[in-house]
Amino acid sequence: MAVVQKLICTVERIVSHGEHVYTLDLEPERALPRFFPGQFLHLALDDYDPSSFWPESRVFSIASSPMQRRNLRISYSVRGRFTARMEKELHERQRIWIKLPYGDFIIDGKSDIVLIAGGTGMTAFTAFLDGLQPAFSHTVYLAYGARNRDLLIYRPLLEQRAKEIPQLKVLYFIEDGVNNPLYPEPAAERNEFIGRISLPVLLQKVRNPFEAVFYISGPPLMLKNISQELCDAGIKPEAIRIDAWE
Amino acid sequence: MTDSAMLRTEILRLVSQYYREKFANKTFEPFRDLVHFAGRVFDEEELTYLIDASLDFYLTANRYAERFEAELAEYLDLSNTMLVNSGSSANLVAMTALTSPKLGDRRLKPGDEVLTVAAGFPTTVAPIVQSQLVPVFVDVNLGDYTAIPERLAGAVSSRTRAIMMAHTMGVPFNLDVVLDLAKTHNLWLIEDNCDSLGSQYRERLTGTFGHLSTFSFYPAHHITMGEGGCVVTDDELMARIVRSIRDWGRDCYCAGGENNTCGKRFSQQFGKLPFGYDHKYVYSHIGYNLKVTDMQAAIGCAQLQKLPSFIAKRKANFQALMEILKPYEDRLLLPKATEHSNPSWFGFVITVREGTGFSRNDLTRFLELNRIETRNLFSGNLLCHPAFEAIPHRVVGDLKNTDFIMNNTFFIGVYPGIDDNQLEHIATTFKGFMRGERAGTIEI
Numbered sequence: 175m176a177v178v179q180k181l182i183c184t185v186e187r188i189v190s191h192g193e194h195v196y197t198l199d200l201e202p203e204r205a206l207p208r209f210f211p212g213q214f215l216h217l218a219l220d221d222y223d224p225s226s227f228w229p230e231s232r233v234f235s236i237a238s239s240p241m242q243r244r245n246l247r248i249s250y251s252v253r254g255r256f257t258a259r260m261e262k263e264l265h266e267r268q269r270i271w272i273k274l275p276y277g278d279f280i281i282d283g284k285s286d287i288v289l290i291a292g293g294t295g296m297t298a299f300t301a302f303l304d305g306l307q308p309a310f311s312h313t314v315y316l317a318y319g320a321r322n323r324d325l326l327i328y329r330p331l332l333e334q335r336a337k338e339i340p341q342l343k344v345l346y347f348i349e350d351g352v353n354n355p356l357y358p359e360p361a362a363e364r365n366e367f368i369g370r371i372s373l374p375v376l377l378q379k380v381r382n383p384f385e386a387v388f389y390i391s392g393p394p395l396m397l398k399n400i401s402q403e404l405c406d407a408g409i410k411p412e413a414i415r416i417d418a419w420e
Numbered sequence: 421m422t423d424s425a426m427l428r429t430e431i432l433r434l435v436s437q438y439y440r441e442k443f444a445n446k447t448f449e450p451f452r453d454l455v456h457f458a459g460r461v462f463d464e465e466e467l468t469y470l471i472d473a474s475l476d477f478y479l480t481a482n483r484y485a486e487r488f489e490a491e492l493a494e495y496l497d498l499s500n501t502m503l504v505n506s507g508s509s510a511n512l513v514a515m516t517a518l519t520s521p522k523l524g525d526r527r528l529k530p531g532d533e534v535l536t537v538a539a540g541f542p543t544t545v546a547p548i549v550q551s552q553l554v555p556v557f558v559d560v561n562l563g564d565y566t567a568i569p570e571r572l573a574g575a576v577s578s579r580t581r582a583i584m585m586a587h588t589m590g591v592p593f594n595l596d597v598v599l600d601l602a603k604t605h606n607l608w609l610i611e612d613n614c615d616s617l618g619s620q621y622r623e624r625l626t627g628t629f630g631h632l633s634t635f636s637f638y639p640a641h642h643i644t645m646g647e648g649g650c651v652v653t654d655d656e657l658m659a660r661i662v663r664s665i666r667d668w669g670r671d672c673y674c675a676g677g678e679n680n681t682c683g684k685r686f687s688q689q690f691g692k693l694p695f696g697y698d699h700k701y702v703y704s705h706i707g708y709n710l711k712v713t714d715m716q717a718a719i720g721c722a723q724l725q726k727l728p729s730f731i732a733k734r735k736a737n738f739q740a741l742m743e744i745l746k747p748y749e750d751r752l753l754l755p756k757a758t759e760h761s762n763p764s765w766f767g768f769v770i771t772v773r774e775g776t777g778f779s780r781n782d783l784t785r786f787l788e789l790n791r792i793e794t795r796n797l798f799s800g801n802l803l804c805h806p807a808f809e810a811i812p813h814r815v816v817g818d819l820k821n822t823d824f825i826m827n828n829t830f831f832i833g834v835y836p837g838i839d840d841n842q843l844e845h846i847a848t849t850f851k852g853f854m855r856g857e858r859a860g861t862i863e864i
Binding site: 176177178179180207208210214216224225226227228233273276277278280418419420 | 475476478482483486489490493499500501656659660675677678680681682683684685686687
């Protein structure tokens, strides 16, 4: 964990993706400290007096690249009291306090990598995928699930990256099938599947799952179920890494 | 503005005024005032920052500590800077970190050897002994006072696991050789950079080469917090270990007064503890409490801004002393930098040559009588000190130069508080000694 800093950010943009899912673009008052893909920040809504104690805050994965030290992106879905306050109180041009970086959910590139992301849990992986280079010597598999197609909010980034990085293989899982008439039915040829993230479908695609490291990020129930399924499938516990918060 | 904010502004204004009344515009008077070998150099900024931090009354590390760590990290271009309460604590934490179980097979175990030198400060070596490791001493060069590179290469045994040495008096040791040795033999490297903030080797700052490096902010050092030090690393796991050892050995890395920054405070399994045991009270190391206060860090913030000018002044004073003492080079061995290095000098080290007709103590006694402070090169030969006589250790070859240093070497100051008047007094005093004056003060 690099040196933690507290700093003020201006909320530059709030994008509502529907179903109480949002992306925030933040502009920090000064250059961000160094951080690694997969690390997270604390965001506070109440004012902070630097000579006193840090107010109530919640943690959010940093979705933007560590290379961008003048802007930040996070995504969140409303799940409790604090995120409900965020939905209600945050507005563009508002100044808020954050502190960062935290966390050791850092992907090492020493073997094939399987990323499993549910909903806004995808943000734990976006910075890593954004920085992925064509010379990367292992295969990266990503299973990205959301309640509906509109909530696959990082799909444009992934499609772009998959074009540039042949060793990036992405599967999309859409829980409640089609809800948007403009989109065709999910189809396996587009790597789209209906339903929750399916481990059997994913493992079929992974060349050697017993040599890979699995990273899971998403809602608590998903983390619990998928990590259990991976263990049941014979994946060693030390090859399963979970981005779990309270 | 609130009443408290107005009062604060007024207090800080008065503090500035106090500085000007109490400390500013001091002039040096030879024979009355000491020419210190080192000392704190400050202005009203240090004082107002200190009072500002004390008015917060947060007490433990907070905004100033955070700022200092961030700014030092930026200066060094490293990810992790972790304040501790002294340079010696920094060495203790750094060495202890290498014994962490979190390092797996690479952790140091009792009996493992660490290459070092005996001509230095005791707390470079003490942590090796305290960690039940075996210091392996190699001799040093005269003139730059760093380890003889060839001796280092010959010192590696099957038990050697690490190198821990200081860049003595600001002079970088031969990092080409040391880094090559570390790579070839898979050794850890701790740079004790306590005396060398701002020194460079091949145009890169010392303290950025090692797996871990340490800094001191004692008043004698390049910048000060009163008491203070820092451990730095670019390795995230190592940083976590360092914070743990500094902060009671706890696994949790929340700053003082903060909770659940990891977001997993009540949902992890550790050892045989019940699942979800409060992470704040889970201990993964046998640790210490070696943290700084925010008041110390506040002084450090003001000092860090002055660092470039401090370094420049140290170099200028070093050069001035070199010119003053050059005529006596037949009797005095003057300091020199190692190849490829650009020292941010800690002091001006002088060795009295053999056969000069006077001893080191004759000269230092004369200088002290004339109000010029001197210091020996720290311990001289550490192995001759009562505390170190019986430690398990190994010596490679002999320590002939180290012993010579113990008997013949000392240093005077180059710190930024030394001005032209003081330099002139130093010049006059040396001149008097060299023309044969001994007992009392020189004749003017």
